[in-house]
Amino acid sequence: xxxxxxxxxxxxxxxxxxxxxxxxxGLERVRATAPLVHNITNFVVMNTTANALLAIxxxxxxxxxxxxxxxxxxxxxxxxxxxxxLSEPWAEAxxxxxxxxxxxxxPWVLDPVAAGVxxxxxxxxxxxxxxxxxxxxxxxxxxxxxxxxxxxxxxVDSTHGSTVALDVAQRFAAETGSTVAITGEVDYVTDGGTxxxxxxxxxxxxxxxxxxxxxxxxxGAFLGxxxxxxxxxxxxxxTLGVAGEIAAAQSLGxxxxxxxxxxxxxxxxxxxxxRYGHVK
Amino acid sequence: xxxxxxxxxxxxxxxxxxxxxxxxxGLERVRATAPLVHNITNFVVMNTTANALLAIxxxxxxxxxxxxxxxxxxxxxxxxxxxxxLSEPWAEAxxxxxxxxxxxxxPWVLDPVAAGVxxxxxxxxxxxxxxxxxxxxxxxxxxxxxxxxxxxxxxVDSTHGSTVALDVAQRFAAETGSTVAITGEVDYVTDGGTxxxxxxxxxxxxxxxxxxxxxxxxxGAFLGxxxxxxxxxxxxxxTLGVAGEIAAAQSLGxxxxxxxxxxxxxxxxxxxxxRYGHVK
Amino acid sequence: xxxxxxxxxxxxxxxxxxxxxxxxxGLERVRATAPLVHNITNFVVMNTTANALLAIxxxxxxxxxxxxxxxxxxxxxxxxxxxxxLSEPWAEAxxxxxxxxxxxxxPWVLDPVAAGVxxxxxxxxxxxxxxxxxxxxxxxxxxxxxxxxxxxxxxVDSTHGSTVALDVAQRFAAETGSTVAITGEVDYVTDGGTxxxxxxxxxxxxxxxxxxxxxxxxxGAFLGxxxxxxxxxxxxxxTLGVAGEIAAAQSLGxxxxxxxxxxxxxxxxxxxxxRYGHVK
Numbered sequence: 001x002x003x004x005x006x007x008x009x010x011x012x013x014x015x016x017x018x019x020x021x022x023x024x025x026g027l028e029r030v031r032a033t034a035p036l037v038h039n040i041t042n043f044v045v046m047n048t049t050a051n052a053l054l055a056i057x058x059x060x061x062x063x064x065x066x067x068x069x070x071x072x073x074x075x076x077x078x079x080x081x082x083x084x085x086l087s088e089p090w091a092e093a094x095x096x097x098x099x100x101x102x103x104x105x106x107p108w109v110l111d112p113v114a115a116g117v118x119x120x121x122x123x124x125x126x127x128x129x130x131x132x133x134x135x136x137x138x139x140x141x142x143x144x145x146x147x148x149x150x151x152x153x154x155x156v157d158s159t160h161g162s163t164v165a166l167d168v169a170q171r172f173a174a175e176t177g178s179t180v181a182i183t184g185e186v187d188y189v190t191d192g193g194t195x196x197x198x199x200x201x202x203x204x205x206x207x208x209x210x211x212x213x214x215x216x217x218x219x220g221a222f223l224g225x226x227x228x229x230x231x232x233x234x235x236x237x238x239t240l241g242v243a244g245e246i247a248a249a250q251s252l253g254x255x256x257x258x259x260x261x262x263x264x265x266x267x268x269x270x271x272x273x274x275r276y277g278h279v280k
Numbered sequence: 281x282x283x284x285x286x287x288x289x290x291x292x293x294x295x296x297x298x299x300x301x302x303x304x305x306g307l308e309r310v311r312a313t314a315p316l317v318h319n320i321t322n323f324v325v326m327n328t329t330a331n332a333l334l335a336i337x338x339x340x341x342x343x344x345x346x347x348x349x350x351x352x353x354x355x356x357x358x359x360x361x362x363x364x365x366l367s368e369p370w371a372e373a374x375x376x377x378x379x380x381x382x383x384x385x386x387p388w389v390l391d392p393v394a395a396g397v398x399x400x401x402x403x404x405x406x407x408x409x410x411x412x413x414x415x416x417x418x419x420x421x422x423x424x425x426x427x428x429x430x431x432x433x434x435x436v437d438s439t440h441g442s443t444v445a446l447d448v449a450q451r452f453a454a455e456t457g458s459t460v461a462i463t464g465e466v467d468y469v470t471d472g473g474t475x476x477x478x479x480x481x482x483x484x485x486x487x488x489x490x491x492x493x494x495x496x497x498x499x500g501a502f503l504g505x506x507x508x509x510x511x512x513x514x515x516x517x518x519t520l521g522v523a524g525e526i527a528a529a530q531s532l533g534x535x536x537x538x539x540x541x542x543x544x545x546x547x548x549x550x551x552x553x554x555r556y557g558h559v560k
Numbered sequence: 561x562x563x564x565x566x567x568x569x570x571x572x573x574x575x576x577x578x579x580x581x582x583x584x585x586g587l588e589r590v591r592a593t594a595p596l597v598h599n600i601t602n603f604v605v606m607n608t609t610a611n612a613l614l615a616i617x618x619x620x621x622x623x624x625x626x627x628x629x630x631x632x633x634x635x636x637x638x639x640x641x642x643x644x645x646l647s648e649p650w651a652e653a654x655x656x657x658x659x660x661x662x663x664x665x666x667p668w669v670l671d672p673v674a675a676g677v678x679x680x681x682x683x684x685x686x687x688x689x690x691x692x693x694x695x696x697x698x699x700x701x702x703x704x705x706x707x708x709x710x711x712x713x714x715x716v717d718s719t720h721g722s723t724v725a726l727d728v729a730q731r732f733a734a735e736t737g738s739t740v741a742i743t744g745e746v747d748y749v750t751d752g753g754t755x756x757x758x759x760x761x762x763x764x765x766x767x768x769x770x771x772x773x774x775x776x777x778x779x780g781a782f783l784g785x786x787x788x789x790x791x792x793x794x795x796x797x798x799t800l801g802v803a804g805e806i807a808a809a810q811s812l813g814x815x816x817x818x819x820x821x822x823x824x825x826x827x828x829x830x831x832x833x834x835r836y837g838h839v840k
Contacts, residue, residue: 044326044342046604046645050769055814060769061674062604065647068680075677085326087345087369089647114341117355120348207546209330209340254335255542262815266767324606324622365606367625367649394621397635400628487826489610489620534615535822 023277024270026227026235031057035077035224039217040064040094042084042113045210048258052214055265056239058221069093073100077224080217081133082111083125084210091124098131107134107223107232110178111216116145129176134229136172137181137216140165147172166195179229183215187237189230196234199278200241202248208258215240234279242276243268303557304550306507306515311337315357315504319497320344320374322364322393325490328538332494335545336519338501349373353380357504360497361413362391363405364490371404378411387414387503387512390458391496396425409456414509416452417461417496420445427452446475459509463495467517469510476514479558480521482528488538495520514559522556523548583837584830586787586795591617595637595784599777600624600654602644602673605770608818612774615825616799618781629653633660637784640777641693642671643685644770651684658691667694667783667792670738671776676705689736694789696732697741697776700725707732726755739789743775747797749790756794759838760801762808768818775800794839802836803828 036059041049046062053060063072066089073079079101081094101108110133115125125146129136138146147168166188173180174192181189187198205211218240222232247260316339321329326342333340343352346369353359359381361374381388390413395405405426409416418426427448446468453460454472461469467478485491498520502512527540596619601609606622613620623632626649633639639661641654661668670693675685685706689696698706707728726748733740734752741749747758765771778800782792807820 042342043323043603044330047327047607047769050604051814051818054767054769062602062645063674063678064645065680067648068646068678071678071680085342085344086348088347114343118343118348118351120345120351207331207334209327209334251543253543253546254331255539255546258331258542259539259815259819262818263811263813266813266815322622323603324610327607365622365624366628368627394623398623398628398631400625400631487611487614489607489614531823533823533826534611535819535826538611538822539819 022231023235023238023279024273026222026225026231027056027239027268027273028270029225029227030221033077033225034059035221036061036075037217037220037224038063038072038076038079038097039082039220040069040090040097041080041082041213041217044084045213048210049213049217051262052265053217053221055262056218056221058224060217064090064093066093066096069097070100073097073106074104076106078220079106079108080111080220081108081128082113082213082216083115083121083128084113084213086121086124094124094128095131098128098133102131107229109133109135109137109216109219109223111213112136112138112142112146113213115142129178132176133178134223135179135181135219135233136176137183137212137219137233139212140182140184143169143172143180143182166190170195179233181219181233181237183212183237187241189233189237191230194230196230197280198234198237198241199280200238200245200276202245204248204251204254204257205244207254208261211240211244238273238277238279239265239268242273245276246272302511303515303518303559304553306502306505306511307336307519307548307553308550309505309507310501313357313505314339315501316341316355317497317500317504318343318352318356318359318377319362319500320349320370320377321360321362321493321497324364325362325493328490329493329497331542332545333497333501335542336498336501338504340497344370344373346373346376349377350380353377353386354384356386358500359386359388360391360500361388361408362393362493362496363395363401363408364393364493366401366404374404374408375411378408378413382411387509389413389415389417389496389499389503391493392416392418392422392426393493395422409458412456413458414503415459415461415499415513416456417463417492417499417513419492420462420464423449423452423460423462446470450475459513461499461513461517463492463517467521469513469517471510474510476510477560478514478517478521479560480518480525480556482525484528484531484534484537485524487534488541491520491524518553518557518559519545519548522553525556526552582791583795583798583839584833586782586785586791587616587799587828587833588830589785589787590781593637593785594619595781596621596635597777597780597784598623598632598636598639598657599642599780600629600650600657601640601642601773601777604644605773608770609773609777611822612825613777613781615822616778616781618784620777624650624653626653626656629657630660633657633666634664636666638780639666639668640671640780641668641688642673642773642776643675643681643688644673644773646681646684654684654688655691658688658693662691667789669693669695669697669776669779669783671773672696672698672702672706673773675702689738692736693738694783695739695741695779695793696736697743697772697779697793699772700742700744703729703732703740703742726750730755739793741779741793741797743772743797747801749793749797751790754790756790757840758794758797758801759840760798760805760836762805764808764811764814764817765804767814768821771800771804798833798837798839799825799828802833805836806832
C-alpha cells in the first residue's frame with residue numbers, strides 16, 4: 001500500500017509526499033510568514049509546544065475559554081486541537097473552535113491523545129472527527145481506535161503491525177476526507193490515495209513527553225504557512241524527525257534531548273533537511 | 281526513633297529499608313515492567329513529572345476529568361494524587377480516583393502540597409488522608425500540618441526540627457496505616473514501626489520547582505512495579521537523591537540541574553545506586 | 561519624554577530609575593528576604609515562572625482556587641496576576657486576589673497578556689486595571705489596547721513606534737496611578753512622571769515562550785522584597801535583560817537559552833549587574 005512518491009511528480013501543494021526542494025521551501029515559508037497557530041492543547045505540553053512553534057518560526061497562542069475561542073480562531077492561520085488532558089469545559093471549547101475554523105476556512109489539526117482508552121475520551125474524539133479536521137495525527141493505537149469507532153476498523157488492536165494500521169488509516173482518510181498521519185518508528189501520511197513515509201527520528205524521542213503533540217503543532221505551522229494538508233503534514237513530521245535525530249546524537253539523555261531538539265528546530269535549514277530527510 | 285536497617289534483614293518486599301541489591305533490583309523492575317502511573321497533579325510540574333517518569337522507565341498519564349478518572353484508574357499500575365494547584369473540580373476527581381484505586385487494589389500516593397496553609401487545602405488533604413493512601417509524601421511542614429489535623433500533632437510548627445517531625449510521622453503512619461515519607465535534607469520513610477533514612481540529594485535541588493512532586497511520582501513508579509510501600513518509597517527517594525547529586529555536580533545552576541537530573545535518571549543503574557546511595 | 565535618571569538623585573525607594581548600587585542592592589534584598597510571590601498565571605509558563613523566581617532567590621506559589629485565593633494572599637509578599645490562558649473561573653479568582661491584595665496592602669502586578677485581541681480578554685483586563693495594580697507590565701500592543709480602553713488612547717495601533725507607546729504609557733500611568741512598563745527591544749518604566757529605560761536583553765529571547773511573563777513575576781519578587789514600584793520594576797527588567805543577554809551568548813538556540821537563563825539568574829550578582837546593566 002505504501003507508494004514511493006516520485007520526486008519529479010511531487011510538489012508542496014498537491015502530493016502526499018514532497019520533493020526535497022518543497023520540504024526546504026515549506027520551512028522557509030513558515031519562517032517568512034510566522035503563522036499564528038492557535039492551540040487548544042493539554043497542560044503537559046503547553047510550554048514545550050509553544051517553544052517548538054517559536055523555534056521553527058511560527059507564532060503560538062494557547063486560548064481555550066469558550067467565551068473567546070471562536071473570536072480567536074479568526075486571528076489564526078491554523079488551529080490545533082489536542083485532547084490530552086481533557087475535561088468537559090475544554091471539549092466544548094474544542095467543538096466551538098473546530099466549527100469556527102471550518103466555517104472560516106482555517107485549517108485545523110486533531111491530535112486524539114489516548115482515544116480508545118476511556119469511553120469519555122473516545123466519544124469526544126469521534127465527535128471532533130465528525131467535524132472534519134484537515135489533518136488527524138496520532139499513534140497507531142489512537143488511529144485504530146478512532147477508525148474502529150467510525151466503522152472503518154474490525155476490532156484491530158495494538159498488537160497488529162503498522163501495515164494493518166496503514167490500511168486502516170487509508171480507509172479512514174478516504175471516509176473522513178481528512179489527511180491522516182500515523183507516527184511511530186516510521187511515520188505514514190495518507191489522504192486515502194497516496195501514502196508518504198518518513199523514516200527519521202530516534203528512539204530516545206519516546207522518552208521525552210509530548211513529542212507527538214509537538215508533531216501535531218508543527219503540522220499546524222506548515223498548514224498555517226499555506227501548504228496543502230499532505231504536504232504540510234509530511235514536511236512537519238520530517239522537520240521534527242530530522243531535528244530529533246540530530247539532537248539525540250548530541251544528548252546524554254532525554255533531558256538534554258528536550259532542549260537540543262528546540263535548538264535544532266531553530267537551526268534547521270534547507271540543506272540539513274535535504275541531507276537528512278528520509279521521505280518516500 | 282531512627283532505626284538503622286540491617287541490610288541482611290532487608291528485602292524489597294517487606295522492609296522499611298532496602299538492601300543495596302534490592303535498591304538496584306527495584307529500578308530494574310521499573311524498567312522491565314514500565315508501569316503506567318496515573319497522575320492527578322498540578323499544572324506547574326506536569327511536564328517535568330511526566331519526563332521524570334519516562335526517564336526512569338515508567339509510563340506516565342495525566343488524567344483528571346471526573347467523567348473518566350475512575351475508568352482510567354483501572355488501566356494504571358499506581359495512582360499519584362498531588363494537590364499543588366487545587367480547585368474543587370480537581371478535588372472531586374482526586375476523591376473519585378482515590379476511591380477507585382482503593383477498591384481496585386491499585387496502590388496510590390498522596391502528595392499534600394502546602395497542606396496547612398489554607399483551610400480549603402487542609403480540608404481536602406485530610407479528606408484524602410482519610411481514604412487511606414498507600415504512601416503519603418510531604419515536607420516536614422506538610423506532614424506536621426496533616427498529622428495535627430488528624431489529632432496526632434500538638435501545634436508543632438515548622439520551627440521544630442526533623443526529629444520532632446519524625447516522631448509525629450511515625451505516630452501518623454501508625455494511625456493511618458499509610459507509609460509516610462518526610463523529605464528534606466535527609467529523607468525519612470516510616471510505616472509506623474521501622475524508619476529508613478536517605479542522605480542523598482543536593483541543596484541546589486530546592487531551587488528547581490517541583491522536585492518534591494517528582495519524588496512522589498517516582499514512588500508511584502516503584503509501587504507500580506510491584507515493590508511494597510516502604511521499599512518503593514525508599515527506592516524512589518534514593519533514586520532521585522542519587523540522580524540529583526550527580527546532576528548537581530555537573531550543573532552551573534538550577535536550569536542545567538533540571539535537565540541533567542532527567543539525563544541522570546535515565547542513565548542510573550544498579551552500580552551507580554549502590555555506590556552513591558546512602559540508605560540506613 | 562524619556563528622562564535620563566541622574567544616578568546621584570536616584571535611590572531604590574523613590575525614583576523611576578536606579579543607581580547601580582540600588583540595582584545590586586535590590587537583588588541582594590530579594591535573596592535575603594526570599595519573598596513569597598503568589599502567582600495566578602497561565603498554564604504555559606507556570607513551570608518556567610516558578611523556576612525563574614527560585615533562581616533569583618524568591619519563593620513562588622501558584623494558587624488560583626476561588627475558595628482559597630484570598631486566604632493565600634495574606635501569606636504573600638506580592639501577587640502577580642497574568643491573564644495568558646484565561647477563563648471565567650480564573651478571572652473571578654484574579655478579581656478576588658486583586659481586591660484582597662489591595663485591601664491588605666500587598667503590592668500586585670498585572671500582566672495583561674493579549675489584551676485587545678478578543679473582547680472577553682480586554683474586558684477582564686480593564687476590570688483588573690480598574691482595581692489599581694501596583695505595576696502593569698505588557699508589550700506595546702497590550703499597553704496601547706488597555707490605555708485605549710481606558711480612554712487614554714486614540715486608536716493607536718501596533719504600527720506606531722515605541723515613542724507613541726511611551727507617550728500613551730505615561731498618560732496611562734498618570735490616570736491609573738499604576739507604574740507602567742512597556743517591554744520590547746528597549747524597556748520603559750514610568751510612573752507618569754519620570755521614565756527609566758533599560759537597554760538589555762537579546763533578540764533570541766523572543767523565541768523562548770513566556771519571558772514577558774517571567775519579567776512580570778520578577779517585578780513581583782522585587783516588590784515583595786520591599787522596593788518601591790518603579791525601582792522594583794526597573795530592577796526586575798534589568799536583571800532579566802542582563803541574565804538573558806549573558807545566557808544568549810552561551811546558547812546554540814532557544815532551547816539552551818531557556819536553561820542558561822535560569823542558570824544566569826541564579827549566578828547574577830551586584831558586579832555583573834553593574835557591569836552589564838544599561839539603565840537610563
